[in-house]
Each structure stands twice: as C-alpha cells, then as structure tokens.
Amino acid sequence: MFKTLDSCSVHIVGLGLMGGSLALALRDHVARLTAQDIEPGILIAAQETRVIDAAGSTAEADIVILATPADHIIRLIPTLELRPGALVIDLGSTKTRICDQLDRLPDGVLAVGGHPLCGLAENGYRNAIGTLYRRARFVLCETTRTTAEACALAEALVRACQAIPIWMDRTQHDHLTAITSHLPHLLSFGLMRLAMQVATEDNNLYELAAGGFDGATRLARTSESMVTGMLSTNAEQLRAVTARLRDQLDAIDALLDDPGALQAELAMIVAARRSYTADYGERLIT
C-alpha cells in the first residue's frame, strides 16, 4: 500500500521564498516537517515560530524537497543521504539537467522533477507566505525513479499546497519556460544593464523612467543566485529562443518606416495579449 502524505516526514532543503512558503502551506498536511538552510538564523526562526518541527536531515525523511537554485540542485543530488523508498522532489526552474541527475539516484529511491510557477520579486524566507502556491500551476516531470507511488505522493503534495499539477516532459518544460520565464528574465536584466550604462552618460535617464520601465525591469530585482541557476542550466534552449526573439525585433524594426503596416502588425499582437488576459487572468509579480 502506498504511503499517504499525512503519514510522511518531509524535509525541505533551502528555506527561501519557495521552500519557506511550501513549509507554511504543508505544515498541517504532513506528519513531521524539518528543514535545513545555509543561514542558521532562518532555521532558528522557523523552529521558534513552529513553521518546522526541528532541523532534521534528508536521511530521516520520507519526502525530501530541494528548494535551492537550479545549479545548486544539480550539484546537490549526487550527495544526498536518503532512506530507501524516500521520494525526492525538486522545485528548480529548469528541468532537463536536474531530471538527468534524478535519473541517476540509487535504485529504490523515488524521484519526481518539479517546478511551481509562482514567485515574488522579493525573495527570501522573510517574504514567504503560505498562499504563494495557491492556484499556481506546478509542473511535474517523470524520471527513471518515478513509480506509481511517487506520482501519487507528488500529486498529493502539490494539491496540499493548493497548486495544480501538470505532468510534462522535461525538454518540453525547458523549451516553453525558456520563452515564458527565462527569456523575460534575460531581457529584464539586459535592459537594466543598458540603463546602468546610459545613466553614466546622462544622469537624467532615471528621471524619464516611469511605469513602463519599472515593469520591464522588475524581474531584474530577483535574487541573482536564483536567476543564475535558471539561466545557466538552460543555456542551450535560452540561446535558441533569444535568437528567435531577435528575429521578432527585426520583423518589427522592418516596419518602422511604414506606420500603416506597423499598426496592423501591432494590432494583432495587442489582440493576442488581451485574449491571453481574458483566458488566463493577469498576474502581478510585486
């Protein structure tokens, strides 16, 4: 018979925004909740406020959740001390290289790749909220260590934090999120890097910035370790979609001297963006 989530001891590696928010969402749904973090002060705070039961370790847990940046997760997986039958789930923002590592875990250990599509521009445990995962899509990727029990437990965990599970191939995930997430981060950082250069040439630059600039550079407030993991572990797909984005800029550029054609082209894009809002709502990263 399969384990049920409420009988499991869960250990979270990394109590940042994602791990901390998951802890808050899971605390009443699991038998025991433990965690580790490189900052001792955060662990102490989480224990004192009873968000977690104790510090604990991966070796004692039925479910181990990896909630550190993607590049760190890749290095961490081969070093994990795990109980036979334990389930490993990660929250990394890229999936191919992480799932390739999960595939190599010892026989008898279970593993599912995960990526919850939620976040806030302000990272860290102090910004963690128990409702962060609510209504978010939570991608799950099969590995060679994914059994029926692993599927059931992973889905139970996703539903316990009120997110929506979506099973998807790791390569497909990395291709699609390269466009919906990684490229937007790259553009935001690239635009802010340009602004920093131009601001040294003309210090009136930021005086002329308003909501459009703020929104376009908002992702450049995201913690550099998280973004480093995201961009560096999906470099190939990111480069491919960046090349395609350059083609889009060329296509619009070619219309700049023909306002009629430009307006017709932009109208199609506005219509698609508004229809996207109508279908999916509008989410703010604040």
Place this chain on the structure above:
Amino acid sequence: MFKTLDSCSVHIVGLGLMGGSLALALRDHVARLTAQDIEPGILIAAQETRVIDAAGSTAEADIVILATPADHIIRLIPTLELRPGALVIDLGSTKTRICDQLDRLPDGVLAVGGHPLCGLAENGYRNAIGTLYRRARFVLCETTRTTAEACALAEALVRACQAIPIWMDRTQHDHLTAITSHLPHLLSFGLMRLAMQVATEDNNLYELAAGGFDGATRLARTSESMVTGMLSTNAEQLRAVTARLRDQLDAIDALLDDPGALQAELAMIVAARRSYTADYGERLIT
C-alpha cells in the same frame, strides 16, 4: 502682461486616456474647456458629464492641447486653425519630429513640446482618471515658438494637473525615452509576437506562463495606434538603443557557461535595480 491659466479657454484634440485624464485634471483650473474626438459618442459623454463645456474648436482657444498618437500630431500641426497668440502644447511620446513641426507654426503662435510620463495599460476615455498626472514628470521642450509667456503658461498647466515640469532638449528626450519607454514597448511586443508563434507549435505554452511573462508582455496591451506613433516617429534612436540592447544580451550570454561570473554580473544589476526602486519608488502599469 501674461495670460493666466484660469483666464484661458483650453481645447483638447483627442479625448483618449491622456486627453481625457487631462480634461478631468484641468476642468476647475481654466475658464473654458472644449475638446474634439473622432468618436462622437465620447464627445457627447464628456459634455453630458460636464467634463467639457462644449465641443468647440482649435480656432477659439487660448491653449490647444494635442493628445493624439505622435505620428498623427506631426500630420496635424500644419493643418491647425489657430488664433494669434494661442499656445499649442502636445502630449506626444516622442519630441524631435513633433517639435520640428511646432517650429514651423506661423509667427505669433506660441508652442511648447510636451510629454507627460504617465499612463495605464488600458487606454481610452473610459479609463481616464483625474489623478493620472499626479506626481508624474512632465517633459517640456522649447521650440522656436516658445516665449516667456509660453513657458509660464505651460508650467502652470503642468502644475495644475499636479505633475512636475522638466525642461529638456528634444533630442535628449528622444534618446532617453528610447531606453526608458520605446525599447521596453518594442521588447514587450517582440516577446508576445514570439509567444504567439510558439503557441501555434505547442499549445501548452500559455499554461506555463505566470507573473514573469505577464509583466514582461504587459506593455503589449497598449493601444496599437499609440505605440505605432511612438516607435515610428523615433525610429533612428530606437534602432540605436536596440543595437545596444543586443550587445547587453550578448554580454550576459557570454557568461552563461560560467555561473560564478554570471552571478557576480547579475548581482550588480540587481543592486542597481533595487537602488533605483529606493530612489524613485516602484510604479505599476495596471
């Protein structure tokens, strides 16, 4: 002696988001407020709700405000019927080509280029609000038709809607806003255009979009006529800053295989973005 704003008859050409919001902000600060719009229903609504006193015409006004897309303003200026001594101010998002046209107005007509740095993603008169200009920077550009009286009246108008006047050279304005506004619009439209293509290849794309994508494509909800005016009338500067943005993407791309160097670079950008928020606040385009 100079005219004072409260003795002036003001006529607004174009009752969209910008013109409509300006009407709401100015109505108690001027002697008479009139307007014209291509949609008769909007003019009727504005009169019935007493936002404006009557339809009126440019030929009757002491101050004429041009609140249509930038490319339309350029075509409109040579056709304006104006009273001698009347002041023309535009609200166009680019300034060089508009001010070049204002320079050619008849002797005895006054003119100041203007660009209020505010807006909402949802355009149109129905979204107009009297507080849109409050605390916004409002760029003013001198033309060959700018006298001391024109300066005083333009500044009075800016202050009446609670915005902050900033005098600036037209070329400098177009260079800086190419980075803070026009390029962000181009990137947002380019990213959404890419998403439209990829969504036809894999209909799971939008399922994997969340706050990051929504924010990065939010400017692609802006009315196509406004954006067409913005991009097509500043094509040269926009192309120059787009080339510089491509260099930024190359610079970040070159670090993708060296996570340590990438993280150090991203950390500098995050620090600059957070310090920008600390200095200027964070404005949402909603």
